[in-house]
Amino acid sequence: MSGAGAPALTVDGRGLHVVVVAASWHTRVMDGLLDGARRALRESGAEWTEIRVPGSFELPVAAARAAMPPADGGVRRPDAVVALGVVIRGGTPHFDYVCQAATSGLTDVSVRTGVPVGFGLLTCDDEQQALDRAGLPGSREDKGREAVEAAVTTAATL
Numbered sequence: 001m002s003g004a005g006a007p008a009l010t011v012d013g014r015g016l017h018v019v020v021v022a023a024s025w026h027t028r029v030m031d032g033l034l035d036g037a038r039r040a041l042r043e044s045g046a047e048w049t050e051i052r053v054p055g056s057f058e059l060p061v062a063a064a065r066a067a068m069p070p071a072d073g074g075v076r077r078p079d080a081v082v083a084l085g086v087v088i089r090g091g092t093p094h095f096d097y098v099c100q101a102a103t104s105g106l107t108d109v110s111v112r113t114g115v116p117v118g119f120g121l122l123t124c125d126d127e128q129q130a131l132d133r134a135g136l137p138g139s140r141e142d143k144g145r146e147a148v149e150a151a152v153t154t155a156a157t158l
């Protein structure tokens with residue numbers, strides 16, 4: 001984890017199954033977030049599957065489906081979900097609506113299901129802010145990794 005006051009986590013995901021839900025807007029940043037998440041999952045020993053959706057607005061419904069699979073579908077309920085997306089401010093209030101919907105929707109999924117949801121949604125004023133946090137070569141931070149570390153640690157603790 002990074003930032004003032006961030007904890008150093010020991011991340012052990014052995015025996016855990018994680019679903020990564022990822023939006024598709026802003027390809028370069030998303031590639032960084034996904035690679036950071038994959039590296040952290042691999043290092044933790046967790047198994048994972050990935051679901052891609054078009055935009056960040058669609059992250060909550062994908063997280064809900066993942067956390068609440070149909071009872072008779074033969075699908076294992078995951079131990080954690082990790083949501084990855086990037087929203088960049090434009091010239092209209094659309095940014096605020098997408099950020100608010102994604103944030104409250106993901107919180108709702110987590111609290112209602114009891115499945116930890118790692119919050120890897122970047123909400124940025126411009127692309128450079130997002131690239132700085134994308135876990136790419138030259139980035140200051142790796143928010144994909146951080147979202148995995150938080151979700152896996154919480155799942156292993158509960």
Ligand code: DLZ
Binds near residue numbers: 023088098
């Ligand atoms: C429409 C839209 C816009 C303008 N910007 C973004 C963005 O920066 N990041 C993102 O993940 N999604 C964006 N979207 C798409 C919405 O999330 C959503 O996919 C559409 O409104 C269709 O429901």
